Amino acid sequence: MRILVVWLLAGMVGVAVAATEPDSRRARFLEAEKALAGGKIERFRQLMAQLADYPLAPYLWARHYRRSPEPVAEVEDFLQRYRQTPYARPVRIALLKHLAETGRWGDFLRLYRDSGVSALACHRAWGLYRVGKADAAWKAARALWLAGRSQPKACDRVFALWRNKGRIGPKLIEQRFRLALAENHPQLAAYLARQLRGKRRQRAEFWLQVHRDPARFVCRPWPKAWRRDGEIFVHGLKRLARHDLPRALAWWRESAGTFPLTAAQRHEAMRALGLRLAWRHDPRAWNWLAALPDTAGDADVAAWRVRSALRQQRWQQAAEALKRLPRALQVTPQWRYWEARVQERIQGKEAALPLYRTTAQSADFYGFLAADRLRQDYAIDHRPIAPSEAALAALRGSRSLAAVREFFALDRYWDARREWWHLLQHAAHDTLLAAARVAQEMEWPQMAIVAAARAAHWDDLEVRFPLQFLAQVRRHAGAQRLDPAYVYGIIRRESAFDVRARSGVGARGLMQLMPATARRVARRLGERLPSLRRLERPETNIRYGTAYFRTLLERFEGHFVLATAAYNAGPHWVERWLPAQTLPADIWIETIPFRETRRYVRAVLAYAMIYQKRLDENRHRLSDYTAPVPGRPRPEAPPPARCPAD
Secondary structure, three states, X not given: OHHHHHHHHHOOOOOOHXXXXXXXXXXXXXXXHHHHHOOOHHHHHHHHHXXXXXXXXXXXXXXXXXXXXXXXXXXXHHHHHOOOOOOHHHHHHHHHHHHHHOOOHHHHHHHOOOOOOHHHHHHHHHHHHHOOOHHHHHHHXXXXXXXXXXXXXXXXXXXXHHHHOOOOOHHHHHHHHHHHHHOOOHHHHHHHHOOOOHHHHHHHHHHHHHHHOOOHHHHOOOOHHHOOOHHHHHHHHHHHHHHOHHHHHHXXXXXXXXXXXXXXXXHHHHHHHHHHHHHOOOOOHHHHHHOOOOOOOOHHHXXXXXXXXXXXXXXXXXXXXXXXXXXXXXXXXXXXXXXXXXXXXXXXXXXXXXXXXXXXXXXXXXXXXXHHHHOOOOOOOOOOOOOXXXXXXXXXXXXXXXXXXXXXXXXXXXXXXXXXXXXXXXXXXXXXXXXXXXXHHOOOHHHHHHHHHHOOOOOOHHHHOOOXXXXXXXXXXXXXXXXXXXXXXXXXXXOOOOOOOEOOXXXXXXXXXXXXXXXXXXXXXXXXXXXXXXXXXXHHHHHHHHHHHHHHHHHOOOOHHHHXXXXXXXXXXXXXXXXXXXXXXXXXXXXXXOHHHHHHHHHHHHHHHHHHHHOOOOOOOHHXXXXXXXXXXXXXXXXXXXXXXX
């Protein structure tokens, strides 16, 4: 990132900030920002008058209007003028909150736009009623009511109004109760149950007990009124299956016949149990999933039918499951590859060659697997992004790019990133291509990668697979006896070269290290734990990341697929997923239960192959990293707990 700032200040990108924006204007901006923070609004306005065409002027005006959205006409003018900037939405939200608080419903409704803020939607429902639009107000209130989560306090008066008018009655309360339990919000469900009366309330309270502790009701006699309540039974069964699948299966066998289940309820229960079996690699999964009808849009069931057959290497069943995939999936490289693998096992290699050849034309994980089966080169071709000169000129002259440059000049990375993201979200295709090229020139690889992806341009290898931090990668990969291309594959998937990347759970830097993981690595290296800031530095992050990956390789006896999965999901999960008997690596990867980890492993392996080409080091094939996964005998699972005898 320091390189980027130096570039911008030195004037190496387009029209340089330092050459076109005198330092005095930047100083005035900082002075205006200080005046705003200190509440010196008159001085702030004086300074802003001198910054009318400064790229960050709207940013500072937005901060002012978010604090004080008055006068309304002035704020409206700002919203109109800067509607295509990332500042319009937060200013509009602040203005609408202010108008709601002051009861100016006409202005509120005129300026309202759906921003995804529930409190504002609640204010809108109230405002519609206040201006006499009762039908529209009820429609808005009903939509807000039918949510499985708690709504903001701004909705309280809306719901109270329509309850008093008799519109929110027992049926709507029960509807929302169901939604609350489906989204696992038992506190909201309990609140709703208390609004019911008589048998409706008793049923809701019993249902809530089953939700909270379904295991209690496997053996305990159900109240007579609910002994044939299939809806509660299916809900409890699904909840139990999450934590105690053997017991849930036993409950289904013993009790399903006593409940008059509808076809939809039976399908819901069997789907939940079948998928749980598949995710646990239980041999019974195929029969459960095969019995389900092909439901439009249910890609999970369709895919896990195939995966459950593959995991057991039941090739005929896999062939049947592949035929039941939606047509849109059948033609993808993923499922073409598996069709070829199945054909090879059933009919011989010759029958599978046409499908392998078609799949091998794809520069992705499945294309590389197919190429390995054919012993041919990978279809990795470089096709540079070529935006039009008009798009490049428009972007380089835009306020957005000027603002990004200024933010970097002020060392405000997150503001620069926010500005750029907004640009990408609203850009036409040619502008996205231009953005990828400009971000590459700026040595901002993660944003070049994102822009190319949004433009669906997959073949510019220099943009999508940059060689940033080459010296550090080579040095630390060598120290840990790793292929630099493989380390690059991990970095590319983990952070897309965003030095300051931070995950929602606290992972940091290029190789997304958790502080606790860094602590263990530091102890192993005989070092003090680096500070979080130092952990984000490329030198430290790559050093610690490669050292951690080496520990995972040692733990899994040099198996790259297992170590890679463990880098993402954690070694304890990978150990749970090990097969009872040796399994081909492609099948093991395909049947990883976690979607994120499944995609992660495929991506890292594919990226490593592409980085070999970028580094001119075609020493390894995918097959070198995908040795069969060794089996590990497991202790026999205990039988499900039985109900005590009377």
